[in-house]
Amino acid sequence: MSAPMLMSERALRRDPRYWLARIHALPRPESGVLRIMNVCGGHERTITHAGLRQALPDYLHMIPGPGCPVCVCPEEDIHAAVALSLMDHVIVATFGDMVRVPCNAPKREPRSLQDAQARGGRVVPVASPADVLILARQNPEKKIVFFAAGFETTTAPIAALLSQPGLPDNLLLLLSARQTWPAIAHLLDSDEAGFDALIAPGHVATIMGADQWRFVAEKHALPTAVAGFTPELLLQAIHAVMAQAARNSPQLENCYPQCVTAEGNARAQCLMDAVFTIQDAPWRGIGVFAESGYACRPALAGHDARVHFPQVFNDAEARRGEMPAGCDCARVVLGRITPPQCRLYGRGCHPRNPVGPCMVSDEGACRIWWSSGAVTPTDRAMA
Amino acid sequence: MTNPVIGTATGHDEFITLAHGNGGRIMRRLIETVFVRHLGNPWLSPLSDAAILPNRLESDHDLVFTSDGVTVQPLFFPGGNIGSLAVHGTINDLAVSGAKPLYLSVNTFLEEGLPLAQLQQIIASMAEAARACDVHVVTGDTKVLPRGLCGGIYFGISGIGVRPRGLTLGSDQIQAGDAVLVSGPVGDHGIAVLLAREQFGLSGTLESDSASVLPLTQAVLDLPGLRFMRDPTRGGLATVLHEIALATGLGIQLMAEQIPIRGSVQSVCDMLGYDPLYLACEGRVVAIVAAREADEALRLWQDLPQGREARRIGTVVPDHRRVLIKNEWGGERTLQELEDDPLPRIC
Ligand code: SF4
Ligand code: SF4
Numbered sequence: 001m002s003a004p005m006l007m008s009e010r011a012l013r014r015d016p017r018y019w020l021a022r023i024h025a026l027p028r029p030e031s032g033v034l035r036i037m038n039v040c041g042g043h044e045r046t047i048t049h050a051g052l053r054q055a056l057p058d059y060l061h062m063i064p065g066p067g068c069p070v071c072v073c074p075e076e077d078i079h080a081a082v083a084l085s086l087m088d089h090v091i092v093a094t095f096g097d098m099v100r101v102p103c104n105a106p107k108r109e110p111r112s113l114q115d116a117q118a119r120g121g122r123v124v125p126v127a128s129p130a131d132v133l134i135l136a137r138q139n140p141e142k143k144i145v146f147f148a149a150g151f152e153t154t155t156a157p158i159a160a161l162l163s164q165p166g167l168p169d170n171l172l173l174l175l176s177a178r179q180t181w182p183a184i185a186h187l188l189d190s191d192e193a194g195f196d197a198l199i200a201p202g203h204v205a206t207i208m209g210a211d212q213w214r215f216v217a218e219k220h221a222l223p224t225a226v227a228g229f230t231p232e233l234l235l236q237a238i239h240a241v242m243a244q245a246a247r248n249s250p251q252l253e254n255c256y257p258q259c260v261t262a263e264g265n266a267r268a269q270c271l272m273d274a275v276f277t278i279q280d281a282p283w284r285g286i287g288v289f290a291e292s293g294y295a296c297r298p299a300l301a302g303h304d305a306r307v308h309f310p311q312v313f314n315d316a317e318a319r320r321g322e323m324p325a326g327c328d329c330a331r332v333v334l335g336r337i338t339p340p341q342c343r344l345y346g347r348g349c350h351p352r353n354p355v356g357p358c359m360v361s362d363e364g365a366c367r368i369w370w371s372s373g374a375v376t377p378t379d380r381a382m383a
Numbered sequence: 384m385t386n387p388v389i390g391t392a393t394g395h396d397e398f399i400t401l402a403h404g405n406g407g408r409i410m411r412r413l414i415e416t417v418f419v420r421h422l423g424n425p426w427l428s429p430l431s432d433a434a435i436l437p438n439r440l441e442s443d444h445d446l447v448f449t450s451d452g453v454t455v456q457p458l459f460f461p462g463g464n465i466g467s468l469a470v471h472g473t474i475n476d477l478a479v480s481g482a483k484p485l486y487l488s489v490n491t492f493l494e495e496g497l498p499l500a501q502l503q504q505i506i507a508s509m510a511e512a513a514r515a516c517d518v519h520v521v522t523g524d525t526k527v528l529p530r531g532l533c534g535g536i537y538f539g540i541s542g543i544g545v546r547p548r549g550l551t552l553g554s555d556q557i558q559a560g561d562a563v564l565v566s567g568p569v570g571d572h573g574i575a576v577l578l579a580r581e582q583f584g585l586s587g588t589l590e591s592d593s594a595s596v597l598p599l600t601q602a603v604l605d606l607p608g609l610r611f612m613r614d615p616t617r618g619g620l621a622t623v624l625h626e627i628a629l630a631t632g633l634g635i636q637l638m639a640e641q642i643p644i645r646g647s648v649q650s651v652c653d654m655l656g657y658d659p660l661y662l663a664c665e666g667r668v669v670a671i672v673a674a675r676e677a678d679e680a681l682r683l684w685q686d687l688p689q690g691r692e693a694r695r696i697g698t699v700v701p702d703h704r705r706v707l708i709k710n711e712w713g714g715e716r717t718l719q720e721l722e723d724d725p726l727p728r729i730c
Contacts, residue, residue: 016712042656049658051714127580229653231714351722362656373705373717 019235020055026242028059034245035194036238037065037335039180040201041363042229048372050231052238060238063195064368065335066183066283070097070361072333073149073176074282075323078103080316081147081174082110084309085121091139092174093132094147095154096125097361102354104322113147129161136171144168145305149176153203155276155294156268162275162300174305175294178281180204181212182292187334188220194335197223197241199234202256209264210254217252228256275300284357285323285330329356332365339366340374399497404527414525417502421510422489426521434521436486443548447482449473450541458501458535460579462572462590463665465536466509471593471665472616473542474516478600479612479668481552482544484516489523490539495530505536516595518542547604554630556610559701562677563635566599566668566684567592567692568643569620573662574651589647594666599690602683608673609680615669621660621718623669624706632704637697637718639710660708661721671699 012018038044044064047053053062066072078101085092092113102111110116117123122142126132129146136144148158155177162173180201187193200213205226217224223244227237237255244250254260272294281293296304306313323329327349328342339345339358349355351367358364402409419428426434440446453469463471470487477484489509493502513520575591596614603609615623620642624635644659652659666689672680677695684690706718 016710020712045656049716050710051716054715055713231712371719371722373707373719 013236014232016050016055016231016235019232019239023060023235023239023242024057026239026246028057029196029242029245031196033059033061034196034242035061035063036197036199036241037063037184037195038067038199038201038227039065039184040067040199040203041361041365041368042203043067043199043201043227043234044365044368045363046229046231046234048368051372052231052234056238060242062238063335064332064338064365065187065195066180066333067201068333068358068361068363068365069150069154069176069178070095070101071329071357071364072178072183072283072286073098073101073357074284074320075103076282076313076316076318076320077147077149077174077176078112079105079319080305080309080312081145082113082116082121083312083316084145084147084174084305085113085116085123086110086119089141090143090145091122091124091135092145092147093124093126093135095149096127097363098147098149099123099125100354100360101357102324102360103319104324129157132171133161133164133168136168140168140170143170143172143308145172145174147174147176149178151178151180151201151204152207152272156207156265156272159268159271159275162296162303163271167303169302171303172305172308173296173300173303175276175296177276177294178283179208179278179292179294181215182289183283183334184213184216186289188216188222193220193222195222197245198225199237199241200224200226200252202226202228202233202260205254205256205260205264207265207268209262210252210260211262212264214252217250221250223250225253225255226260228258282320283333285321285327286334324355327356329358329366332356332358339369342366346370397499399493399495399499399502399527401495401527401529403493404525410525417499417506418491418523418525421503421506422513422520422523424519424521426486426519427523434486436521440545444545445548447477447480447544447546448541449476449480449544450539451476453538453540454534455576456534457576457579458505460576460591461588462575463593464505464508465538466505466507467512468591468593468665469538469540470509470512470516470518471595473540474512474518474595474597475614475616475665477542477544478595478597479614480544480546481550481600481604481612482546483601484518484542484544484597486519486521486543487513488541489520491523491525492533492537492539493525493527494533494535495527497535502536512595516597550604552609552611554611554627557627557631557633557671557699558610558673559633559699560674561610561671561699562674562680562695563624563637563697563699564670564672564677564680564684565615565620565643565694565696566596566670566690567664567666568645568648569615569664569667570644570648570652570659570662572665573619573657573659574648576663577655578651589645589651592664592666594689596666596668596689598687599668599684602687602690603670603672603680606672606676606680606683608676609670610673611671613669615664615667617663618721619659619661619663620669621658621706622721624718625720627671627699628704628706631699634700634703635697635706636700637706637708639708641694641696643692643694660718674698 223241225237
């Protein structure tokens with residue numbers, strides 16, 4: 001008798017409607033609204049594409065936070081990558097989205113790697129670190145600069161690449177990798193965090209462990225849940241933080257135990273630790289967050305583009321903080337405003353002609369909202 | 384950069400060289416041992432400058448003529464290769480126009496260094512696909528391009544077919560209230576090719592849907608309520624629906640749970656951040672049918688092996704020019720036009 005009951009319970013939990021009903025059954029928060037931040041482009045995509053905002057009670061505000069590694073890649077690194085791609089003996093390899101991310105270059109200079117490519121720069125989009133290895137072996141006479149932005153999930157495979165024996169000498173890394181949690185720590189330490197509960201990123205936690213997010217619940221007393229990526233998994237986590245808020249008992253809840261453990265993937269962490277150190281690092285348009293960036297260890301200096309081309313990086317450094325006029329990406333990334341609240345959204349800034357990275361990357365909040373139909377600055381229907 | 388598909392060795396027998404395009408003996412041998420061998424028929428085999436075709440045009444029919452350029456990487460993928468894909472693509476363009484395809488022309492652009500064995504295989508599949516649809520390759524041309532210029536091989540292919548005169552098919556026939564049908568799961572080809580590239584370290588048993596849709600289109604051609612057919616290739620289902628919205632000024636309302644998508648396609652999409660509604664199909668038809676005949680059209684499709692998973696996925700609506708998709712729990716979003724080629728997400 002009990003087995004079929006169990007089955008149906010399990011099947012139920014896979015239905016978004018089950019979780020929506022349970023969410024609607026919870027009491028409205030005393031404060032009136034509950035602002036729930038996510039820090040993962042994958043989460044924001046599901047929330048927006050599955051139309052969860054319309055289906056959830058209106059007192060839940062789902063806020064996209066710093067969840068896109070492309071969006072936070074500092075402008076000076078883009079300047080450097082553009083300059084490198086225009087050097088004779090260099091090929092810049094990078095993940096697709098980075099090719100189109102603009103920086104604030106003067107009119108006649110290339111604004112993005114794509115622009116640089118049109119002027120003879122050598123840029124090759126890659127889908128994985130393994131592609132970079134092939135590229136390096138096929139072009140022994142060139143320096144292959146792998147321009148890699150990413151959070152922990154991307155950093156782990158890059159570490160695996162660098163740990164390979166017999167790494168070709170001509171493979172150099174321009175690393176713009178970041179840890180996710182310091183951005184949230186920064187928000188929580190500021191005067192106004194802007195959110196009341198956190199949905200923690202399932203992919204990051206798969207690698208780094210759920211415990212990385214414990215500080216949100218324990219130090220800052222905000223309901224926190226690690227979530228997977230399908231609508232029902234996200235709804236389950238939303239339900240979890242609401243229930244915590246209703247009970248007034250903030251804690252860290254792992255709602256993605258299918259993939260996430262408390263400690264994460266020890267092997268991946270070990271690999272990363274062997275090749276990278278953690279240091280203070282700039283986030284595009286926002287500033288430097290303590291201990292938020294990965295950098296190559298000295299033993300890897302031979303493969304570190306920053307060591308190899310000091311002049312390029314000195315020049316690029318000078319451009320730090322220069323942002324395109326009117327671009328509100330930093331505030332979008334921090335969840336301070338929704339994408340349509342940027343003055344440029346859908347007007348000057350459009351996927352065909354992006355002003356900021358958030359309109360380029362498929363993980364960027366502006367691009368996600370735009371691609372789901374929030375097309376004009378006045379179109380707040382999605383918020 | 385050397386092309387990994389092609390390798391570096393040369394040699395007249397095993398690899399295409401520039402000499403294969405020089406118009407002389409080596410070229411003639413290539414044409415005879417590859418093209419005529421597989422594709423040969425009474426019109427092609429004389430290798431004259433132009434094919435003289437018997438008039439297969441019935442009196443109350445019109446000619447339908449289409450042309451296509453075909454590239455794909457990798458050249459071989461589960462469920463087909465560039466040869467069968469080229470034939471299916473052209474046949475399908477004719478088929479969704481309501482035509483029965485008759486003749487094809489094939490221009491082949493070969494890259495120096497392409498293994499001859501691969502060429503044999505590609506042209507053999509091309510011949511097999513054509514035979515299965517009773518169409519003939521009646522004329523063609525071959526050029527060889529220097530290494531690095533064309534990713535192994537590509538085709539310029541044209542097709543002629545006939546269709547009954549007076550057939551009214553087109554976006555101008557579409558009316559609010561019409562039903563939107565799709566003949567089978569979407570996104571199979573896009574994902575099969577993606578997996579064949581092997582760059583994601585993913586593999587699977589998924590095959591491309593590359594096939595002629597002629598049986599599907601012919602099955603519903605006699606329905607007076609049939610308004611429009613299209614094969615959702617590049618840009619996928621969403622792109623076809625956008626074209627309809629744009630051309631008619633009407634909107635499309637889709638029901639998410641009705642759209643057939645294979646579990647394996649969906650899970651690869653979830654992993655890489657793709658949307659299956661924008662991925663190419665090579666053997667599906669989207670049809671717009673008057674609502675009263677939607678069930679009949681579905682039944683006709685579902686009776687065919689290729690159409691078993693056909694579904695009614697939505698409705699043409701009068702009030703907006705968007706393509707909207709609604710799911711079971713009330714979430715709704717607009718499907719925007721595709722901007723750039725979908726890229727795998729970074730993480
Ligand atoms: S790395 Fe994974 S967890 Fe992080 S933003 Fe990207 S999809 Fe989300
Ligand atoms: S609309 Fe453009 S400029 Fe504004 S925040 Fe988004 S990406 Fe940045």
